[in-house]
Amino acid sequence: MKVLQRNGVPPCPGQPRSRALLNGPRPGGPGSGDDAAIRLTEISKVYGRGTGAVHAVDRLSLTVRDGEFVCLVGASGCGKSTLLSIVAGLDTPTAGQVDTGGRHVAIMFQEPALFPWLTARRNVELALRARRVPRYQRRQRAIELLETVHLGDFAGKRPHELSGGMRQRVALARALAQDADVLLMDEPFGALDAMTRDLLHDELERICSERSLSVLFVTHNVREAARLGDRVVLLSSRPGRVIGEYEVPRTGPRRIDSASVAGLASTVTDRLREEMKRHG
Amino acid sequence: MASTQTSGAPARQTSAIAGLDSLELGPVSTGRSPGRLARKTWAATWPKLLAIALVLGAWQLFHLSNFRGDTASGLVKGPGPGLANLWDQLHHATLWQAIGDTAQTAVTGYLLALVIGSIIGAVASRIPPLRAATGSIISGLQTMPSIAWFPFAIILFGTSVSAILFVMVLGAAPSIANGLITGVNYTPPMLLRAGRTMGLRGVALYRYLILPASLPAYLAGLRQGWAFAWRSLMAGELLVIIVGHLSLGILLNNAQDNQDLASAISIMIVILVIGIMIDAVFTKTDLAVRRRRGLLIDAQPA
Numbered sequence: 001m002k003v004l005q006r007n008g009v010p011p012c013p014g015q016p017r018s019r020a021l022l023n024g025p026r027p028g029g030p031g032s033g034d035d036a037a038i039r040l041t042e043i044s045k046v047y048g049r050g051t052g053a054v055h056a057v058d059r060l061s062l063t064v065r066d067g068e069f070v071c072l073v074g075a076s077g078c079g080k081s082t083l084l085s086i087v088a089g090l091d092t093p094t095a096g097q098v099d100t101g102g103r104h105v106a107i108m109f110q111e112p113a114l115f116p117w118l119t120a121r122r123n124v125e126l127a128l129r130a131r132r133v134p135r136y137q138r139r140q141r142a143i144e145l146l147e148t149v150h151l152g153d154f155a156g157k158r159p160h161e162l163s164g165g166m167r168q169r170v171a172l173a174r175a176l177a178q179d180a181d182v183l184l185m186d187e188p189f190g191a192l193d194a195m196t197r198d199l200l201h202d203e204l205e206r207i208c209s210e211r212s213l214s215v216l217f218v219t220h221n222v223r224e225a226a227r228l229g230d231r232v233v234l235l236s237s238r239p240g241r242v243i244g245e246y247e248v249p250r251t252g253p254r255r256i257d258s259a260s261v262a263g264l265a266s267t268v269t270d271r272l273r274e275e276m277k278r279h280g
Numbered sequence: 281m282a283s284t285q286t287s288g289a290p291a292r293q294t295s296a297i298a299g300l301d302s303l304e305l306g307p308v309s310t311g312r313s314p315g316r317l318a319r320k321t322w323a324a325t326w327p328k329l330l331a332i333a334l335v336l337g338a339w340q341l342f343h344l345s346n347f348r349g350d351t352a353s354g355l356v357k358g359p360g361p362g363l364a365n366l367w368d369q370l371h372h373a374t375l376w377q378a379i380g381d382t383a384q385t386a387v388t389g390y391l392l393a394l395v396i397g398s399i400i401g402a403v404a405s406r407i408p409p410l411r412a413a414t415g416s417i418i419s420g421l422q423t424m425p426s427i428a429w430f431p432f433a434i435i436l437f438g439t440s441v442s443a444i445l446f447v448m449v450l451g452a453a454p455s456i457a458n459g460l461i462t463g464v465n466y467t468p469p470m471l472l473r474a475g476r477t478m479g480l481r482g483v484a485l486y487r488y489l490i491l492p493a494s495l496p497a498y499l500a501g502l503r504q505g506w507a508f509a510w511r512s513l514m515a516g517e518l519l520v521i522i523v524g525h526l527s528l529g530i531l532l533n534n535a536q537d538n539q540d541l542a543s544a545i546s547i548m549i550v551i552l553v554i555g556i557m558i559d560a561v562f563t564k565t566d567l568a569v570r571r572r573r574g575l576l577i578d579a580q581p582a
Contacts, residue, residue: 088477106477113474116573117492126488130479150297160574163304178478196304199297 037103037182037214038064038087043096044239045082056082058239059096064182069208069215071229073222073268075276079240080218084184087216103214106180110187112167114159120146120170121155127177145173148207165196169203176207183208185217189224198256201227222272226264227256234268236275244271357542366546374526379550382517382528385441389448390509396449397456397505401498404457405464415461418454426451426512430519441525444516451508459501463494496569503562510555 045057056079064070072080085091087098088107114123124142133141146152149169159167168188175183189197205228208215219225225232226248234244246264254261336359343358357365369375404414429447437443467490475489517529528551535544570576 090473090476109470109473111470113468113470115471115474115489115492116575117495126480127478129488130484150301154301158572158574161305163301165304166301174478196300199300203297 035066036063037066037068037100038062038216039097039099039101040083040087041097041099043083043086043093043098045079045086045091046094055239057086057093058241060235060241061096062233062242064214064216066181066214067212069205069217069228069230071225071232072216072218072235073220073225073232073272074235074240075220075237075272079238080220080235081186083240084186084216084218087182088184100182103181104179105182105184106175106178107184108168108171108175108186108188110190112159112164112171114167114170114174116159119156119158120151120162120173123159123170124174124177127174131178142173142177145176146170148176149173149203163196165192165200168192168200172204172207176211181214183213183215185215187219188217190219190221197224201256204228222268223256223261223265226261226268227254227258232264232268234271234275236278243275244268362542362545365542366549369543369546375531375547375550378526378528378531379554381526382513383554385444385448385517385527386510386513389445389513390452390506392445393449393452393505393509394456394502397453397501398460400453401457401460401464401501405461411461414457418458421450421454422458426508427515427519430516434520439520439522441522443520444513447516448509448512451512452505455505455508456498456501459498459504460494462501463497464490466497467493496566496573496575499562499566499569503559503566506558506562510558514551 040060040062043057043060044055047054047056060079060083062070072083074080082091084107086093087100088105090107114120115126118126121139121142124145125138128138128141129135143152143155146155149172151166151169151173154162154166159170162170171188189200192200201224207213217225217228229248230250231248232246233242234246235241236243246268248264249260339359339362343356400414404411426447429450430443433443433446437446471489471493472485475485480489514529517527518533521530521533528547532544532547532551535541535547567576
């Protein structure tokens with residue numbers, strides 16, 4: 001498995017990519033063949049029929065490259081969660097195509113959604129069992145995964161005995177147990193306090209680069225997106241469409257309070273406000 | 281292949297997380313001290329002692345009120361002679377034989393109800409139209425007092441244990457089925473989504489997610505089912521007199537025939553104690569399950 005140098009040279013340094021390149025299908029184009037972890041082509045999702053129909057997502061195209069961390073930002077009703085459900089295969093699009101090239105996809109939600117009757121270790125083991133990992137390997141693997149999220153000492157605890165941030169880390173360990181190449185995250189840190197969230201950002205960044213995961217991360221927190229993403233994709237509201245993309249130059253370690261993060265965040269926020277005015 | 285990569289994590293980061301974790305979990309409970317245990321035991325015991333005292337007091341008052349006048353006053357003995365009668369009976373094989381017989385019927389009937397109710401619940405919860413139909417049948421059956429089934433059961437099975445078992449199953453199985461169906465219906469959708477994304481499907485989804493998630497509701501159904509079964513059993517033993525059969529119901533009947541109020545009260549106490557003991561088992565199990573899942577806040581009486 002190749003290891004991506006996350007803090008090294010970015011795949012496409014510094015330059016804002018043109019919308020035309022990212023939107024729409026690019027059959028046979030340079031670099032489009034093997035390095036797309038997720039390719040969404042003209043995805044539409046309509047709920048209901050006739051006059052009452054709601055267009056949650058409208059002809060949205062998006063590509064996440066292998067090892068890339070893409071943050072989807074948008075106001076309420078931009079179909080962010082719908083989109084993730086579609087990529088995860090929990091929902092089917094009304095039109096358009098999803099292509100993950102046979103990669104394993106794991107998803108994490110805002111709620112940890114751990115099974116309350118199982119200990120942290122057993123929760124992780126169940127994901128291994130679902131993948132048919134042989135019984136004698138499960139325990140050891142589960143402990144290793146919990147150690148990855150610094151919860152090795154809490155393997156025997158049940159979810160209700162853990163704090164919100166710890167539960168979310170168990171959920172991350174469980175997602176990693178699915179041995180996915182692509183991680184979909186639906187506001188995973190939305191319910192956590194700022195301090196815990198900061199630490200988890202560092203953790204997530206480390207784990208993703210160690211395992212060269214491709215990530216599609218949905219959030220309504222612009223700063224979080226600017227902190228984490230290699231690319232920040234801005235969605236319009238109802239129907240959801242891509243209205244802006246921001247490539248984040250990788251110059252070194254970032255923090256939520258870094259000047260570059262704050263700068264990008266304010267640019268994105270301005271654009272987001274414009275979009276909201278359109279609805280107001 | 282990815283494996284442990286903890287060594288790559290900066291130590292500073294690790295300790296920050298460990299620190300935050302221990303802060304968020306709060307102080308660890310100091311554990312059990314003998315004083316606390318004694319206080320807990322006392323807190324759990326005194327309401328029961330008070331309840332017994334109140335019952336004995338009421339019994340004594342009833343005795344002193346000389347209900348039904350002089351001629352019958354000998355009938356209503358006070359708690360002293362009454363309890364002496366119970367003590368006496370406890371030293372006779374007859375009572376124990378009756379308890380054994382009743383217990384055997386109780387276990388057989390309840391296990392039948394458990395198996396039948398669980399199968400109906402499992403099947404109905406998987407097939408939505410069937411679930412809608414059985415839902416109506418189950419609520420209908422539950423509003424029907426089980427004693428009303430006895431003429432039907434006696435015509436069908438004759439005066440036999442089978443008639444009693446039949447009514448017990450009719451009383452208990454719907455509650456058990458209902459508990460399981462409720463549990464399955466109320467499996468949190470969030471957990472189902474998580475399970476599906478993990479790749480749990482079909483039987484595995486049932487075995488590892490839906491059934492454990494339904495356990496608390498299923499236990500509530502089992503408990504209610506037991507209450508119905510026990511009531512049906514007592515009614516059955518009073519109504520269906522089987523020759524050569526010795527049960528608590530028959531002893532109660534004998535006491536009635538002999539106008540022996542003290543014996544009747546003794547048997548009633550035995551029935552009550554058995555009921556309370558079984559209920560305590562259900563309560564304990566229920567509490568244990570809920571505590572394991574964090575559905576219970578350990579409230580300590582100050």
